Amino acid sequence: MSNFLSIATVSTTLRRLLQDAVQQDVTGATATTLRPDAPAGQLPNPGVNLFMYQVTPNSAWINADLPTRSSSGALIQRPVIALDLHYLLTFYGSDANLEPQRVLGSALRTLHARPIITAAMIQATLDAAEVEDPQHFLLGSNLGDDVERVKLTPLPLSLEELSKLWSVLFQTPYSLSVAYVGTVVLLESEQAPQRALPVRVRHISAVPFRRALIERIVDIDPANPLPESIEINDIVELQGSQLDGSVSLVRVGEAQLQPIPDSVRADRMRLLLTDPALRAGIQGVQVRYQDGSESNVAALILRPQIVVDQPAVTSGELPIDFDPVVSRSQRVTVYLNEHNPPANRAPFAYSFEAPEANGIDDPTVATTNRILFAMAGVEPGDYLVRVQVGGAESLLGVDAGGSYNQPLVSVP
Structure with missing residues (x-):
């Protein structure tokens, strides 16, 4: 040239x-x-x-x-x-x-x-x-x-x-x-391209043409009325076909998990969601095998768990604790729905965005387990509290009659 x-x-x-x-x-x-x-x-x-x-x-x-x-x-x-x-x-x-x-x-x-x-x-x-x-x-x-x-x-x-x-x-x-x-x-051009190191040893292996397929991901807890409602520390089951083999790891978002021993079958395998790298939201799940093959990427909605330890909001700020932790780049929204409103009007409902960077002021810190939500213009009353993190909503508790009853916060 x-x-x-x-x-x-x-x-x-x-x-x-x-x-x-x-x-x-x-x-x-x-x-x-x-x-x-x-x-x-x-x-x-x-x-x-x-x-x-x-x-x-x-x-x-x-x-x-x-x-x-x-x-x-x-x-x-x-x-x-x-x-x-x-x-x-x-x-x-x-x-x-x-x-x-x-x-x-x-x-x-x-x-x-x-x-x-x-x-x-x-x-x-x-x-x-x-x-x-x-x-x-x-x-x-x-x-x-x-x-x-x-x-x-x-x-x-x-x-x-x-x-x-x-x-x-x-x-x-x-x-x-x-x-x-x-x-x-x-x-x-006179630009010099980057050259990788030469291949020292070549390994060639033949594997049968197969593709593991994840069709569904469910919570195995029989008491869970919604099997797709998955939270941290749950045991989930990946259901599909050709899932057996020498599994190297299962990637869930940024976390790398190992299947529960002796749970791998051709049509299913189980995971315990306890890795600290897990984040709430819509996460991709993919099985990787030791021969280099991979399954398809399936979606898992990992719902956040929250704790509202302040029963009454008097300062205009609502503190909420999260599990798993929330990263500074995730979008977090809190929803308030009036609990037991009077029959003569529609219930009050509000939503508030988390502060910038989810309230993390230190640029060297990547995550937080607690966010303070600023609230304004909320009518007095009792409210059910939900949060949405990365498109996944937290679950509400129910009483014996099947009505939502927690978590609750009171606005005087």
Whole structure:
């Protein structure tokens, strides 16, 4: 691949190729690389002017360098951009002596006979540049080492396209012109990719094609009327198919658990939810096996447990203790529903968000088990208290008659 000097190297090499041809065929003819609207005294007379008016991505090579980065954004190979160079060749001289047409014939014959810019042509250009100036800007070019050679092809521009090119870009009277495209120039970034250590030992193992499937996660407590209502310290059962095997771990959110010994079966396994890394909310559950295979990810709603140890709120703040602990980034909301409201009106209901960072002021602390909720505008009365953490709500207690009765807080 080549560096940023390659485009200028192509233009200079092409100019030298045309210069050598037209000066032999037409007396006094030269080749330049100026804008067509340059002052008349600077343009060749007679001769040919080479102007690159457009650069486009090469459709064949545009994705050849992908992927250049890993999923983490780290560079894994040097990016390469593939370009096509569009040139306008304009011919000048005395129309009375047909010099533009004679130079045109010389240039087109040469480009048809030598349509490829070879490594030898590039090296000759660099050698001539060094003779001209030992500090010439092209001396750092490495186009000659490119894996692809630049090939020149005439472009059949219509009269309308040529007229637009001259009237819009140059705004100068039209001169005899033809268009060529040079393809392809590969420009490589100088960024060095990160290389991983080589593989020292290769291990290849064959395992039967299988996929463990978790279909349902339930609490095994027979007294729980809602099997999907799961709290910390509960024993849960993963139900599905092909769950047996050498289990490495079961990931629940950020926690890594081991199944209860002797509970692993083809259609079920059990877990004790006691890891300190567990968090309330909607958590993904996935079984990982020692052979590297994994189950699907199933959803588990781990409900928070709360303790309201202040039966009456007199300060405008309601303290609530949580199990498991709450992280500073989790969204926590408390809900108050009036308990035993009078029959002649609708019950009062309120919700309050936790303070910023769930009240954790120390930036080095990640979790808390207690949050103070600021309350305002609450009518006096007794209220049932619920919280929602990460989309999972705490459960309410019920009395013998099946009515919700706790936890309660009184607002005087």
